[in-house]
Amino acid sequence: xxxxxxxxxxxxxxxxxxxxxxxxxxxxxxxxxxxxxxxxxxxxxxxxxxxxxxxxxxxxxxxxxxxxxxxxxxxxxxxxxxxxxxxxxxxxxxxxxxxxxxxxxxxxxxxxxxxxxxxxxxxxxxxxxxxxxxxxxxxxxxxxxxxxxxxxxxxxxxxxxxxxxxxxxxxxxxxxxxxxxxxxxxxxxxxxxxxxxxxxxxxxxxxxxxxxxxxxxxxxxxxxxxxxxxxxxxxxxxxxxxxxxxxxxxxxxxxxxxxxxxxxxxxxxxxxxxxxxxxxxxxxxxxxxxxxxxxxxxxxxxxxxxxxxxxxxxxxxxxxxxxxxxxxxxxxxxxxxxxxxxxxxxxxxxxxxxxxxxxxxxxxxxxxxxxxxxxxxxxxxxxxxxxxxxxxx
Amino acid sequence: xxxxxxxxxxxxxxxxxxxxxxxxxxxxxxxxxxxxxxxxxxxxxxxxxxxxxxxxxxxxxxxxxxxxxxxxxxxxxxxxxxxxxxxxxxxxxxxxxxxxxxxxxxxxxxxxxxxxxxxxxxxxxxxxxxxxxxxxxxxxxxxxxxxxxxxxxxxxxxxxxxxxxxxxxxxxxxxxxxxxxxxxxxxxxxxxxxxxxxxxxxxxxxxxxxxxxxxxxxxxxxxxxxxxxxxxxxxxxxxxxxxxxxxxxxxxxxxxxxxxxxxxxxxxxxxxxxxxxxxxxxxxxxxxxxxxxxxxxxxxxxxxxxxxxxxxxxxxxxxxxxxxxxxxxxxxxxxxxxxxxxxxxxxxxxxxxxxxxxxxxxxxxxxxxxxxxxxxxxxxxxxxxxxxxxxxx
Numbered sequence: 001x002x003x004x005x006x007x008x009x010x011x012x013x014x015x016x017x018x019x020x021x022x023x024x025x026x027x028x029x030x031x032x033x034x035x036x037x038x039x040x041x042x043x044x045x046x047x048x049x050x051x052x053x054x055x056x057x058x059x060x061x062x063x064x065x066x067x068x069x070x071x072x073x074x075x076x077x078x079x080x081x082x083x084x085x086x087x088x089x090x091x092x093x094x095x096x097x098x099x100x101x102x103x104x105x106x107x108x109x110x111x112x113x114x115x116x117x118x119x120x121x122x123x124x125x126x127x128x129x130x131x132x133x134x135x136x137x138x139x140x141x142x143x144x145x146x147x148x149x150x151x152x153x154x155x156x157x158x159x160x161x162x163x164x165x166x167x168x169x170x171x172x173x174x175x176x177x178x179x180x181x182x183x184x185x186x187x188x189x190x191x192x193x194x195x196x197x198x199x200x201x202x203x204x205x206x207x208x209x210x211x212x213x214x215x216x217x218x219x220x221x222x223x224x225x226x227x228x229x230x231x232x233x234x235x236x237x238x239x240x241x242x243x244x245x246x247x248x249x250x251x252x253x254x255x256x257x258x259x260x261x262x263x264x265x266x267x268x269x270x271x272x273x274x275x276x277x278x279x280x281x282x283x284x285x286x287x288x289x290x291x292x293x294x295x296x297x298x299x300x301x302x303x304x305x306x307x308x309x310x311x312x313x314x315x316x317x318x319x320x321x322x323x324x325x326x327x328x329x330x331x332x333x334x335x336x337x338x339x340x341x342x343x344x345x346x347x348x349x350x351x352x353x354x355x356x357x358x359x360x361x362x363x364x365x366x367x368x369x370x371x372x373x374x375x376x377x378x379x380x381x382x383x384x385x386x387x388x389x390x391x392x393x
Numbered sequence: 394x395x396x397x398x399x400x401x402x403x404x405x406x407x408x409x410x411x412x413x414x415x416x417x418x419x420x421x422x423x424x425x426x427x428x429x430x431x432x433x434x435x436x437x438x439x440x441x442x443x444x445x446x447x448x449x450x451x452x453x454x455x456x457x458x459x460x461x462x463x464x465x466x467x468x469x470x471x472x473x474x475x476x477x478x479x480x481x482x483x484x485x486x487x488x489x490x491x492x493x494x495x496x497x498x499x500x501x502x503x504x505x506x507x508x509x510x511x512x513x514x515x516x517x518x519x520x521x522x523x524x525x526x527x528x529x530x531x532x533x534x535x536x537x538x539x540x541x542x543x544x545x546x547x548x549x550x551x552x553x554x555x556x557x558x559x560x561x562x563x564x565x566x567x568x569x570x571x572x573x574x575x576x577x578x579x580x581x582x583x584x585x586x587x588x589x590x591x592x593x594x595x596x597x598x599x600x601x602x603x604x605x606x607x608x609x610x611x612x613x614x615x616x617x618x619x620x621x622x623x624x625x626x627x628x629x630x631x632x633x634x635x636x637x638x639x640x641x642x643x644x645x646x647x648x649x650x651x652x653x654x655x656x657x658x659x660x661x662x663x664x665x666x667x668x669x670x671x672x673x674x675x676x677x678x679x680x681x682x683x684x685x686x687x688x689x690x691x692x693x694x695x696x697x698x699x700x701x702x703x704x705x706x707x708x709x710x711x712x713x714x715x716x717x718x719x720x721x722x723x724x725x726x727x728x729x730x731x732x733x734x735x736x737x738x739x740x741x742x743x744x745x746x747x748x749x750x751x752x753x754x755x756x757x758x759x760x761x762x763x764x765x766x767x768x769x770x771x772x773x774x775x776x777x778x779x780x781x782x783x784x785x786x
Contacts, residue, residue, distance in 0.1 A: 008434070011428065018647060024398070026423040026424075028399070036411065038720070047396045072643070203648040227620050250463070251463065253462060253596065253597050256646065256648075262399070333428045
């Protein structure tokens with residue numbers, strides 16, 4: 001068979017994630033591996049916790065990365081907080097609400113689905129109504145930033161409503177962390193999970209989570225054991241916990257954590273508010289280019305995520321052919337539609353390290369060329385200038 | 394707060410894992426991140442599967458790395474194969490058999506524990522007796538290479554016995570894969586999991602698994618859904634499966650997989666049998682040094698793992714002080730005892746890239762110095778020469 005070493009090309013990642021990784025993060029991942037109980041490594045773990053608290057804007061002691069991708073972070077939240085028989089209100093406005101339902105049901109809970117249109121924010125009034133109709137609900141769950149559509153929901157208001165009805169909240173912040181304002185303590189979020197491969201400019205594979213004391217009370221007082229050994233916070237806490245005596249649980253993914261550490265140091269150096277502002281400013285520039293070209297956003301302006309821009313594919317254009325041409329001719333990856341959006345939209349990410357002027361100009365110029373070659377119904381030769389006007393304003 | 398970038402020192406990792414990572418693997422991890430649906434990345438995933446089949450010596454189509462550490466690989470095996478009410482015989486001869494029990498119970502199964510002394514192999518006769526006494530058992534589970542003690546069990550014989558009694562088998566090969574003979578197909582193992590941070594010379598964070606058709610039949614015909622969404626093989630198969638149309642499940646840990654790919658290319662270039670032979674030869678050299686020094690192995694010779702050497706701590710010697718001196722003065726990490734072995738043994742790994750002549754001489758020389766300084770009851774100045782005699786034989 002004789003398989004050779006793998007040398008990937010240098011792509012520009014402007015899809016829904018993974019997004020461009022900072023070269024500083026890649027360099028960090030190649031540093032010498034330490035033992036996972038080495039005092040120096042344990043010190044680094046403590047720093048990762050501190051830096052994550054800053055990113056999440058929380059003082060929650062249990063703030064740490066789950067040693068697996070975002071979907072395991074999601075499961076960590078549900079599997080610890082949902083007990084058999086619990087009723088959970090799940091607000092769905094895209095793919096990931098559906099995954100939450102799966103999680104609730106596999107924990108033996110009942111999911112009450114509250115549907116919103118894909119491409120719209122979660123409607124607070126619908127949550128209020130659902131909670132009034134389901135007095136016995138224990139948890140409300142929703143996605144802050146829907147990666148499948150680019151819609152941002154009003155997490156603060158949704159949490160307020162849930163708390164008024166004595167429900168804990170589980171919030172998906174996979175795409176929002178570091179890209180859009182997110183304030184775990186100020187908004188009183190109970191349990192939250194994210195990913196490293198979006199606005200943190202890190203490689204995929206880890207899932208930062210944070211749990212409030214209110215959420216941990218529920219975990220500590222469960223009637224049944226958490227069904228997952230790997231994700232049981234009672235065990236994970238003893239490993240990542242504040243005590244000096246760390247209980248062995250699993251072997252931490254040492255080098256992946258070097259990468260996360262570095263990405264969080266970069267975020268701290270830029271400043272969280274500056275990162276939010278950069279994502280917003282770059283979104284405006286890309287938007288100007290898309291609109292000049294004639295591409296339509298699928299999410300109403302007030303509900304749009306700056307870091308994930310979903311636009312309708314123009315009439316008669318071959319989705320896959322465009323993405324293949326961008327990839328092959330420009331080494332540029334943009335995202336396809338997911339679920340019911342497949343074939344109908346492109347998802348263009350401006351996340352973390354990828355949210356920069358160079359990428360905006362490249363993406364607009366490349367799309368202008370590729371769509372032009374295919375005689376797509378777009379305005380040609382105007383997108384880059386429109387974006388530059390915003391960038392230099 | 395202002396936390397700086399983290400620069401780990403270059404340690405020599407001779408504990409129970411993570412062990413020394415090949416510089417080729419570290420370099421691979423720093424290569425540019427691709428999208429997880431990029432055709433080039435998907436091609437690399439196929440190569441990883443092929444290379445893992447070689448490492449496991451199997452043709453099992455479902456052979457792939459779980460996107461999380463070894464303990465999640467263990468859970469993937471149990472959560473898919475154990476249904477509520479199933480009786481599972483668990484052979485325990487160290488820490489990890491206990492973790493299997495936890496897994497069985499959290500899946501709603503009943504674990505029948507078959508205890509062997511720590512530091513000994515699993516006794517086939519006891520398994521036979523347990524299966525005769527439990528006709529309704531569905532699964533037998535055991536650890537091939539106990540990382541907590543350094544004992545190797547006779548996987549081939551244990552699987553034969555289990556099959557005679559119509560039981561599926563789950564085998565922990567975290568420490569054996571690539572270090573000791575392991576033949577999944579020839580031995581008819583049904584489900585097996587391993588880790589990347591031992592004899593594969595890779596960083597921690599992934600868990601290679603392999604499932605036979607017999608095992609997958611059970612997964613496909615379950616009465617209840619797999620309780621974990623993240624680990625449900627029905628979903629994971631569609632992502633890692635052979636079909637050209639890959640269903641999105643989770644975002645693969647792209648750069649970690651670059652590392653695993655490179656480590657498997659290295660294994661293929663060395664040759665699996667050569668890797669086994671190297672681990673064996675280096676073990677003999679280390680053993681000669683330890684024995685010359687007067688250190689006693691806790692596992693009888695015929696049951697010893699070459700890649701994990703557990704020796705008793707000499708009378709009156711301060712365990713933690715010795716390990717701290719090795720770490721601080723020699724940048725050398727050896728492992729402490731785990732569970733009931735804590736404070737009583739050292740675990741010295743010679744795994745993967747770490748199984749080399751330089752490490753043997755360093756370890757023996759450093760121990761000679763550190764133990765000598767502490768006036769430990771050892772024979773001084775003889776260990777290195779004893780090892781060299783074996784190495785040059």
